[in-house]
Amino acid sequence: MDFSLVSLCYNVYMELHKPVMLNEVLAVLQPKSGESYLDLTAGYAGHAKAILGLTENYKHSVLVDRDAFAIAHLRFLREKGANVMKNDFYGAALKLLECGNRFDMILMDLGVSSPQFDLKERGFSFAKDGKLDMRMDGTQELTAERVVNHFPKQKLMEIFVKYGEENPKFAGKIAEAIVRQRPISGTLELAELIKSKTHAYQKTHPATRIFQALRIFVNDEIGELEKTLPLVPELLLPAGRVAIISFHSLEDRKVKEFLKTEGARGLEARLRVLTKTPMVAGELEISSNPRARSAKLRAAARV
Ligand SMILES: C[S@@+](CC[C@H](N)C(=O)[O-])C[C@H]1O[C@@H](n2cnc3c(N)ncnc32)[C@H](O)[C@@H]1O
Structure with missing residues (x-):
């Protein structure tokens, strides 16, 4: 794949990038000055840019993605001091725990990014003539x-x-x-x-x-999610918040079940569910970003 050409397309594309349900994510995560942030699906930093702009704590924040193009794009936040990890989120979560890292906020905005989907070279779209590829991590x-x-x-x-x-x-x-x-x-x-x-x-x-x-x-998307969800409470500081956006029922079911099970552990519960039913995007957002139509946001706080 011609990295420079694809990068150029990505950069042009990113000018138009709209993070899904940003207002709702900010409402549940409530970023405060100085708080640390872990973005397990940083992509094109739509959410990360907004959140880090509010916390201004780049040094104790970590941005993870397994896509080399996303990682290249995240350079501008690395230059501000953020830690950027090219890894799948399960591997990243294990490493962070091993090193004793804990965060005030975690975001998982699951699935593919719009640039992955829109660039025919990646092979995700049935509407464009591309290779049968579909790897988020091109080295897989x-x-x-x-x-x-x-x-x-x-x-x-x-x-x-x-x-x-x-x-x-x-x-x-x-x-x-x-x-x-x-x-x-x-x-x-x-x-x-x-x-x-x-x-x-x-x-x-x-x-x-x-x-x-x-x-x-x-991309073993469900396997990654199943292995990583139980690590989320361990990665949160007391009173830390997690927000998870899913785009199809298989993912949302896993997130819902996990939060329900955690919440039902009585005194042992590590998370308090903040969203009884999933939040969805408003009509205005959907009209300008149709991808938001299938988004479901669930959130919880560390007890
Ligand atoms: C929906 S996009 C995130 C968009 C991002 N929130 C933004 O505003 O730009 C999902 C991103 O997560 C990455 N991703 C998906 N599953 C992953 C996994 N298991 N490990 C690491 N990254 C993953 C994809 O490569 C993609 O860049």
């Missing part, structure tokens, strides 16, 4: 190409049902068609194949669920 071995062109039919079907919540009948048909047609060379070819095997009239593009499934599987 497993790609969508490997899954699509080499995994057995049964495994593909399982991935589509588990991570795309696809109807098993369609998942089977699509897996069958993939196995018959491979090698599949790119995202558009895959999207067309899926379309040809599903109902023409659906609210969303027929490839939406299959692409979501592949992306979640390739």
